[in-house]
Amino acid sequence: MVQRPRGTRDFGPTEMKRRLAFESLLEEQARRHGFSRVQTPIFESLDLFTAKSGPGVVSQLYAFQDKGERDLTLRPELTAPVMRMVAEELRNETKPLRLSYYGQCFRYEEFKKGRYREFYQYGVELIGATGPLVEAEVIALAINMLTEAGLKNWELRIGHVGVLKQVLTGIGLNGTSESGEPPLASAMRFLDKADFDGLKALFETQSISTDFVAPLKQLSELKGGQETIASARELLSTMDGVSLEALDDLESTINSIGQLAPSPPSLSVNLTVARGLDYYTGTVFEVHVPELGGEGQVLGGGSYKLLHLFGLADLDPCCGFGLGFDRVLLALEAQAAAEGRSEVVPGEDDETPLLAIIPFNIEVSEVLDLVRELRESGIRVEIELRSRKIGKAMGWADSIGASYALVVGPRDFEQGQATVKRLADGEQLPVALNTESILSAFNA
Amino acid sequence: MVQRPRGTRDFGPTEMKRRLAFESLLEEQARRHGFSRVQTPIFESLDLFTAKSGPGVVSQLYAFQDKGERDLTLRPELTAPVMRMVAEELRNETKPLRLSYYGQCFRYEEFKKGRYREFYQYGVELIGATGPLVEAEVIALAINMLTEAGLKNWELRIGHVGVLKQVLTGIGLNGTSESGEPPLASAMRFLDKADFDGLKALFETQSISTDFVAPLKQLSELKGGQETIASARELLSTMDGVSLEALDDLESTINSIGQLAPSPPSLSVNLTVARGLDYYTGTVFEVHVPELGGEGQVLGGGSYKLLHLFGLADLDPCCGFGLGFDRVLLALEAQAAAEGRSEVVPGEDDETPLLAIIPFNIEVSEVLDLVRELRESGIRVEIELRSRKIGKAMGWADSIGASYALVVGPRDFEQGQATVKRLADGEQLPVALNTESILSAFNA
Numbered sequence: 104m105v106q107r108p109r110g111t112r113d114f115g116p117t118e119m120k121r122r123l124a125f126e127s128l129l130e131e132q133a134r135r136h137g138f139s140r141v142q143t144p145i146f147e148s149l150d151l152f153t154a155k156s157g158p159g160v161v162s163q164l165y166a167f168q169d170k171g172e173r174d175l176t177l178r179p180e181l182t183a184p185v186m187r188m189v190a191e192e193l194r195n196e197t198k199p200l201r202l203s204y205y206g207q208c209f210r211y212e213e214f215k216k217g218r219y220r221e222f223y224q225y226g227v228e229l230i231g232a233t234g235p236l237v238e239a240e241v242i243a244l245a246i247n248m249l250t251e252a253g254l255k256n257w258e259l260r261i262g263h264v265g266v267l268k269q270v271l272t273g274i275g276l277n278g279t280s281e282s283g284e285p286p287l288a289s290a291m292r293f294l295d296k297a298d299f300d301g302l303k304a305l306f307e308t309q310s311i312s313t314d315f316v317a318p319l320k321q322l323s324e325l326k327g328g329q330e331t332i333a334s335a336r337e338l339l340s341t342m343d344g345v346s347l348e349a350l351d352d353l354e355s356t357i358n359s360i361g362q363l364a365p366s367p368p369s370l371s372v373n374l375t376v377a378r379g380l381d382y383y384t385g386t387v388f389e390v391h392v393p394e395l396g397g398e399g400q401v402l403g404g405g406s407y408k409l410l411h412l413f414g415l416a417d418l419d420p421c422c423g424f425g426l427g428f429d430r431v432l433l434a435l436e437a438q439a440a441a442e443g444r445s446e447v448v449p450g451e452d453d454e455t456p457l458l459a460i461i462p463f464n465i466e467v468s469e470v471l472d473l474v475r476e477l478r479e480s481g482i483r484v485e486i487e488l489r490s491r492k493i494g495k496a497m498g499w500a501d502s503i504g505a506s507y508a509l510v511v512g513p514r515d516f517e518q519g520q521a522t523v524k525r526l527a528d529g530e531q532l533p534v535a536l537n538t539e540s541i542l543s544a545f546n547a
Numbered sequence: 548m549v550q551r552p553r554g555t556r557d558f559g560p561t562e563m564k565r566r567l568a569f570e571s572l573l574e575e576q577a578r579r580h581g582f583s584r585v586q587t588p589i590f591e592s593l594d595l596f597t598a599k600s601g602p603g604v605v606s607q608l609y610a611f612q613d614k615g616e617r618d619l620t621l622r623p624e625l626t627a628p629v630m631r632m633v634a635e636e637l638r639n640e641t642k643p644l645r646l647s648y649y650g651q652c653f654r655y656e657e658f659k660k661g662r663y664r665e666f667y668q669y670g671v672e673l674i675g676a677t678g679p680l681v682e683a684e685v686i687a688l689a690i691n692m693l694t695e696a697g698l699k700n701w702e703l704r705i706g707h708v709g710v711l712k713q714v715l716t717g718i719g720l721n722g723t724s725e726s727g728e729p730p731l732a733s734a735m736r737f738l739d740k741a742d743f744d745g746l747k748a749l750f751e752t753q754s755i756s757t758d759f760v761a762p763l764k765q766l767s768e769l770k771g772g773q774e775t776i777a778s779a780r781e782l783l784s785t786m787d788g789v790s791l792e793a794l795d796d797l798e799s800t801i802n803s804i805g806q807l808a809p810s811p812p813s814l815s816v817n818l819t820v821a822r823g824l825d826y827y828t829g830t831v832f833e834v835h836v837p838e839l840g841g842e843g844q845v846l847g848g849g850s851y852k853l854l855h856l857f858g859l860a861d862l863d864p865c866c867g868f869g870l871g872f873d874r875v876l877l878a879l880e881a882q883a884a885a886e887g888r889s890e891v892v893p894g895e896d897d898e899t900p901l902l903a904i905i906p907f908n909i910e911v912s913e914v915l916d917l918v919r920e921l922r923e924s925g926i927r928v929e930i931e932l933r934s935r936k937i938g939k940a941m942g943w944a945d946s947i948g949a950s951y952a953l954v955v956g957p958r959d960f961e962q963g964q965a966t967v968k969r970l971a972d973g974e975q976l977p978v979a980l981n982t983e984s985i986l987s988a989f990n991a
Contacts, residue, residue, distance in 0.1 A: 104857055105595045105631055108588060108619055113632040116583035116646070123584060135922040137901065137929035137947075139560035140567060144552060144665050145589055145621070145651050146609075151549045165590075167611035170655060175552055177589070187549055188557040197946040199932055202560070207589050211614060221588050232932035236911055240930070247922075362915035413548055457581065467680055471806035478579040478691075485581035486684070488643055488676035502641040503581075 110220025122223075124451035125432060126205060129225050129248050136244045138203040138227050143184040145207065149174035154412050155183045155382075165209045165220075177209035182409065182423060185228055190413030198231025198418065205428070219429065228423035230410070235352050238386040238406055239359030241422045245402055246364035249390065253449050254431065255438055257401070259367040261357065261388045262376035264405075265349030266335070267291060270322070273345035274315050294323050294375055318342055323375045329357055331372040349385075350374075356386050383407050384420040392434040394441075401430045456507055456545055457483040458523075459500035463493060463512045470511050476538040482545075501526055507545065511536065554664025566667075568895035569876060570649060573669050573692050577647040580688045582671050585646050587628035593618035598856050599627045599826075609653045609664075621653035626853065626867060629672055634857030642675025642862065649872070663873065672867035674854070679796050682830040682850055683803030685866045689846055690808035693834065697893050698875065699882055701845070703811040705801065705832045706820035708849075709793030710779070711735060714766070717789035718759050738767050738819055762786055767819045773801055775816040793829075794818075800830050826851050828864040836878040838885075845874045900951055900989055901927040902967075903944035907937060907956045914955050920982040926989075945970055951989065955980065 107113060114122060130140065149166050165177040178184055181204050193200060205225045212220070229241050242261070249257060271290050272278060278287040286309050293302040303316050318338050325331050325338075332354045339345050357372075367390075376387055387405030391398065404424025411419050432447070439447040446452055458477065462470050467486070477484045485503060487496050493510065500508040508524045515521035515536065523532045523544045532544040551557060558566060574584065596604050609621040622628055625648050637644060649669045656664070673685050686705070693701060715734050716722060722731040730753050737746040743764050750757050762782050769775050769782075776798045783789050801816075811834075820831055831849030835842065848868025855863050876891070883891040890896055902921065906914050911930070921928050929947060931940050937954065944952040952968045959965035959980065967976045967988045976988040 104634065105592050105598060107631065107635060108590060108592055108613075108617070109615075111588035111590070113588070113636055114586040115632075115636055115640075116585060119584045119586055122586075134899075135925065135927050137927055140563045141560060142558040142563055142566075144555035144557070145653075146552060146555070146665075148549050148552055154549060165611075165613065167609075169552075169609065171553075173552070187551065188559075190548065191551060192557055192559055196559075197943060201929065209589075221590075229932075234932075236930070237932055239915075240932070243919075359912065359915055362912060363919050455578075468803065468806060471683075471803055475687075475807050481579065483579050483581055485645065486680070488673075488678075488681055488684070499641060 108220075112219060112221070120454075121432070121448050121451045122428075124448045124453075125252065125428070125435075126225070128251055128448065128450065129205070129426070130203070132244060132248045132251055133203040133227060136201070136240065136247070138201040138229075138244070141185065141188060141202050141204055142206065143178070143181065143188050143204070145177060146175045147178050147184055147187070149176045151183050151187055152176060152179060155409065163210050163212060165211055179210050180208055180425065181206065181224055181226055182228065182407075182425065185226075186230075186409045186413060186421075189230055189418075190410065190415055194415070199237070200230040201227070202230065203227045223428035224425050225428050226404075226423060226425040228421055230421045231418050233385070233406065233420050233422070235355035235386075236359055237422050238356045239363055241404065241424060242356070242360050242386070242388055243363035245388070245390065245404070245424050245426070246360065246367055248426065249367075249402070249431070250365050251449070252431065252435060253438075254392065254435060256368055256393065257434075258369040258371055258391045258393075259388060260371045260373055260391065261353070261386065262373040263349045263353040263356075263386050264376050264383045265385060266353065266374045267294070267322075267376070269346045269349050270319070270339060270342065274342060275311050275344075276309060294319065297323065315342060325374060326371070328370045328372060329354075331374065332357070335374050353386060382409070385422070388424070392431075394434050394437045395430065399434075400427070401434060402426045455481055455483055457485065457503070457505045458541070459485050459487065459496075459503065459505035459508045461487045461491075461493070461496040461500065461508060461510045463496070463510050465511060465513050465516055469516050473536060473538070477541065480538050480542060482542070497524075509534070509541070552664075556663060556665070564898075565876070565892050565895045566872075568892045568897075569696065569872070569879075570669070572695055572892065572894065573649070573870070573872075574647070576688060576692045576695055577671060580645070580684065580691070582645040582647040582688070585629060585632065585648055586650065587622070587625065587632050587648070589651065590619045590621050591628055591631070593620045595627050595631055596620060596623060599853065607654050607656060609655055623654050624652055624869065625650065625668055625670055626672065626851075626869065629670075630674075630853045630857060630865075633674055633862075634854065634859055638859070643681070644674040645671070646674065647671045667872035668869050669872050670848075670867060670869040672865055674865045675862050677829070677850065677864050677866070679799035679830075680803055681866050682800045683807055685848065685868060686800070686804050686830070686832055687807035689832070689834065689848070689868050689870070690804065690811055692870065693811075693846070693875070694809050695893070696875065696879060697882075698836065698879060700812055700838065701834055701836045701878075702813040702815055703832060703834055704815045704817055705797070705830065706817040707793045707797040707800075707830050708820050708827045709829060710797065710818045711738070711766075711820070713790045713793050714763070714783060714786065718786060719755050719788075720753060738763065741767065759786060769818055770815070772814045772816060773798075775818065776801070779818050797830060826853070828852055829866070832868070836875075838878050838881045839874065843878075844871070845878060846870045899925055899927055901929065901947070901949045902985070903929050903931065903940075903947065903949035903952045905931045905935075905937070905940045905944065905952060905954045907940070907954050909955060909957050909960050913960050917980060917982070921985065924982050924986060926986070941968075953978070953985070 152160050164179055169175055207221055208224050209221055229237055271287050276286045276290055279285050289305055299320050303313050306313050321338055325334055383405050385406030389400055390402035392401050393399055406420040406422040408419040435447050474484050511521050520535045523534050532547055534540045534544045593610050608623055613619055651665055652668050653665055673681055715731050720730045720734055723729050733749050747757050747760050766782055769778055827849045829850030833844055834846035836845050837843055850864040850866040852863040879891050918928050955965050964979045967978050976991055978984045978988045
């Protein structure tokens with residue numbers, strides 16, 4: 104028998120109800136923050152992702168050639184496609200643009216729990232404006248989404264790639280080099296590995312005072328919440344020539360976030376973020392959930408440069424995040440299970456009642472007008488289609504999750520009235536065989 | 548610059564608003580009819596589609612191999628994936644299942660207007676029950692969807708593959724043959740081509756009375772609405788040994804549709820449908836819209852056998868349809884344009900108001916608490932992020948489609964009040980700088 108491809112999933116009615124509720128909760132938050140949904144193709148030119156991430160990325164892609172031997176790939180993420188779209192179609196739209204997106208992404212790797220080859224990402228990009236308020240708008244949206252989703256016990260990790268860079272250039276390290284690794288990059292590497300002897304040796308070859316090693320060590324060891332920034336400011340003000348601009352920006356971003364969103368359950372500030380410097384330009388942030396084990400990352404983003412690849416350098420940097428739709432759901436499911444809650448996503452069970460109509464020993468045509476009227480009034484209606492006997496038909500109504508069952512037999516039909524059974528408690532509600540009477544029984 | 552792959556599309560904010568409104572309109576109808584959304588992967592094993600449609604289908608597919616040399620393909624349609632899913636995951640669920648789905652499909656062909664390589668399909672399948680009422684439920688849903696979408700001037704073409712088959716077997720033609728084409732299939736081919744000499748010659752070799760050629764010619768020439776069935780019944784009752792069962796079933800289906808949905812603008816009954824006999828088993832139907840030119844088909848479906856491929860022959864036949872999401876939208880757009888309407892999909896412009904907040908010569912932090920409160924109350928809020936001057940900021944508010952603009956300057960802030968400008972008519976509404984006052988101005 105043909106099977107589902109490895110690393111992919113099917114979603115049945117129960118799972119989909121939850122996923123649609125989660126998607127619409129995210130969408131509602133994005134909308135309130137002024138973001139509008141866009142959509143790009145499932146596959147893109149391979150070039151799009153190698154331009155962003157280098158040729159090494161190909162081994163993790165579902166790349167293929169079309170019959171015209173064009174190199175294509177299933178998209179591994181959605182930021183690059185959205186930027187391509189902005190360059191191709193939204194060049195002349197009023198800026199800033201606030202765009203949101205949701206869809207399947209693909210990566211070729213061994214799959215494990217919560218890491219599928221086909222996975223779903225929700226994300227946003229704010230394009231054409233920059234600075235602390237822009238970053239705060241984006242991060243506040245992320246916080247509002249997770250808060251509204253009911254996620255608990257999560258940590259927002261926030262940093263700014265400019266802080267360390269400004270310190271190191273401020274004390275005289277070079278960001279470029281004619282051959283080999285630039286001294287700035289070497290210093291970041293040493294700091295990342297906590298190799299302070301290496302850092303000291305580097306400073307000596309670069310004729311930079313080794314007095315700077317101690318405060319840099321202290322900076323890299325600063326850990327904590329927002330108070331970390333004050334400690335860093337104190338530390339950096341002892342270092343001549345070091346700009347405090349990135350630190351001030353980060354503080355301003357965090358202050359605005361505090362006004363625009365509730366406090367995250369946990370906030371941790373990391374001032375020596377050094378990764379993705381070619382791509383990221385300002386504040387970077389991640390959300391982690393310990394329940395997921397390992398790194399437990401469910402969301403990540405920041406301010407980044409990408410539009411220069413499309414000749415739109417003047418719109419760089421943009422700010423955005425990607426939310427791992429499946430991973431947040433996994434965390435919500437784990438937390439609901441731990442608390443014995445059946446509702447995982449708020450609102451997933453909010454539905455108009457489902458009414459099961461069971462024609463019994465009558466021509467089905469006798470009830471079809473009623474079925475149509477009830478549906479037109481917004482009620483969900485299923486008719487029993489297998490001519491089951493009463494007992495089995497009631498079992499059917501129960502197992503499809505109907506809230507009410509209406510059996511219509513020959514006498515009911517003659518008298519124009521029948522009984523609606525509320526399945527939760529077995530209560531029998533007498534009704535006339537018309538929409539108004541049945542609707543009012545639902546509210547009884 | 549990297550471009551979008553050939554035959555694919557991006558959807559910007561304006562198009563997406565329409566597409567999301569259309570999707571949710573379809574979803575709401577599906578829900579009322581008891582259908583629940585499911586989702587399957589973007590790619591499947593190539594086998595899934597060759598099993599359904601034969602090896603010839605491969606040339607129209609985006610087929611590729613993964614690194615384990617498994618043959619995969621982007622899905623060209625969604626019925627086979629949903630059936631695979633039913634067999635793999637929903638085998639033990641209460642039947643019948645009423646499933647709906649929506650998503651991208653892919654076909655490799657030269658693209659032209661309304662025919663893209665990546666296109667979107669909405670569809671439903673009713674699985675585990677069969678007969679005229681099942682078919683009526685499915686077709687009524689299709690009619691309700693198109694009616695609610697506001698589509699006009701469309702034609703429902705309905706037929707039943709059993710009618711002709713029962714006539715031909717009834718007069719003695721064989722449906723199987725030890726070598727070559729079965730006589731039944733040959734006869735259908737002659738009727739389809741209106742080759743009545745060929746049909747007569749076939750009857751002679753099969754020792755079947757050539758008296759049957761004349762009524763068969765008449766049958767194939769019957770054209771019209773529901774009255775066609777009465778004419779056919781009259782005709783067939785003159786032919787000994789011919790079963791009227793399929794014709795009765797079709798009539799019963801059409802009668803039930805009449806109760807469950809409004810009348811389609813045009814109904815045409817075709818009793819000599821002969822295509823897809825291996826796959827279709829009962830009623831088949833299509834919706835055509837002349838505005839699209841050519842065949843103008845926007846929807847198609849019927850009762851079919853497919854689950855036997857997954858060892859679930861007892862659940863065959865199922866009944867469903869696929870709705871060409873892009874093609875229906877194209878027709879709606881053409882009709883709206885012809886009538887000079889700007890709203891294409893009902894409800895596409897129903898949104899909570901967008902408020903543009905313009906901090907002017909004040910610290911932006913002065914308005915952020917208000918921004919948060921307004922968003923929490925459900926209002927869409929954008930803050931001006933580029934520090935434009937008043938005139939340009941009002942232009943910005945207008946061009947992002949804001950309904951209202953609120954400028955907050957130093958004096959406004961001190962006095963706790965300001966003016967909301969309704970952008971549609973320039974009306975100035977005095978407000979206090981709090982959520983309640985601003986919300987009541989929106990209702991003024």
